[in-house]
């Protein structure tokens with residue numbers, strides 16, 4: 001038995017990680033191909049791959065993927081543009097925090113998906129509605145998390161800056177922001193992951209394109225292979241965006257790893 | 259001796275009690291005059307209000323009573339005219355060593371070319387040539403504190419405040435750092451206020467040792483150190499040094515016993 005907290009080598013780590021995927025796939029294939037689960041409810045892996053290939057080559061699924069990615073990125077960027085400056089202000093200025101924090105804490109628990117019907121009334125079923133769902137789902141989370149990060153800035157660094165002649169504004173710009181930039185980037189990476197779940201919900205209800213729309217269409221046809229393929233595509237895109245975000249953070253903040 | 263640069267005028271500090279507890283009288287009304295070019299060490303057991311006094315001079319804390327005058331002007335808050343080196347490592351981790359040293363100059367709006375010249379000169383003075391582009395994390399504790407001293411000095415403050423800057427370093431490194439700081443002082447004659455709880459350190463560096471007592475914190479003794487300059491570490495074994503050390507050890511012992519409630 002391994003000891004608690006004992007590290008494993010990189011090779012072992014990869015092997016173990018990959019073997020679970022294989023195990024998972026094997027269990028799925030065994031249940032479906034072995035005839036233990038009805039094909040109507042769950043497609044087998046081979047059908048899933050065939051359906052997926054068909055989706056990509058015949059039914060323009062790449063276009064759906066593109067539109068979904070665009071919605072996530074669009075809504076998320078809008079939310080970040082609003083939330084990061086607000087969060088920094090809240091973290092830096094306690095009166096600003098006292099003013100906004102109670103409302104934002106409340107708004108954070110409003111489920112973005114519950115806004116979908118309301119947003120359809122307000123904004124129709126166009127792109128604006130999709131962007132708003134993601135915006136509402138992300139903006140309050142980012143504000144609060146950034147505010148907490150900035151509020152927890154090491155006091156001694158702030159004091160050092162003051163004794164070196166920094167003004168209040170100088171402290172915000174040249175201590176609070178750079179000190180928390182890596183953490184803010186981490187927060188954005190995390191919230192982007194959540195934004196993926198909101199977009200699918202928005203597309204499941206009242207949409208004529210996107211991955212979520214394809215999944216709901218396939219449900220009507222009992223095409224479980226297509227549905228599973230759609231879900232897996234979401235997972236893979238999430239994984240890729242996460243990886244890119246991590247790589248970007250590493251190259252932007254070399255001092256963190258130094 | 260030249261004129262007074264810093265005047266501490268019956269400065270006291272009472273911290274409000276936490277959750278209904280009794281207020282903490284960290285500092286009784288304290289008077290101290292610091293002459294230009296003095297190297298003053300403030301010596302006392304932990305908890306006797308050394309940091310509190312230094313932070314009030316730095317403008318990072320406000321006195322409950324009294325005032326501090328720098329060149330005749332009352333101190334209202336922190337400023338570039340008083341450089342501070344902290345016990346904790348406070349280099350900005352996102353800036354390189356050179357950028358850290360240049361921080362105050364940049365805040366002043368000094369042009370880059372001029373900045374580089376000053377940074378180069380202080381990097382050399384604290385023996386960090388070749389480390390300009392390293393990040394603080396890549397340096398040892400001693401090197402980080404040398405950078406912090408360079409960062410404070412590059413700003414050309416009227417007075418340099420140091421709060422147990424070598425407290426977290428091992429003995430050998432601490433000795434080297436003391437010599438380095440003293441060497442800089444012997445050449446530049448900056449006015450220095452240096453807080454420590456280490457008796458040898460207090461004597462070796464100082465032209466004047468201020469002994470503080472605990473509960474409530476106040477100045478107990480003011481002892482001039484007339485050992486000649488330049489000082490070399492071998493001085494720590496001379497009879498003059500030893501007799502000063504014996505005298506201060508006795509002063510501090512009584513204080514430490516009182517602070518710990520031993521009689």
Ligand SMILES: Nc1ncnc2c1ncn2[C@@H]1O[C@H](COP(=O)(O)OP(=O)(O)O)[C@@H](O)[C@H]1O
Pocket residue numbers: 273274282283284302303304305306307308309310311475
């Ligand atoms: N912010 C604070 N709030 C309450 N009490 C404090 C605070 N800072 C210091 N004290 C108390 O004041 C006394 C002196 O502290 P300090 O100046 O840090 O001592 P020293 O630096 O000599 O070790 C201690 O009893 C400490 O607990």
Ligand SMILES: [Mg+2]
Pocket residue numbers: 308309310421422
């Ligand atoms: Mg202290």
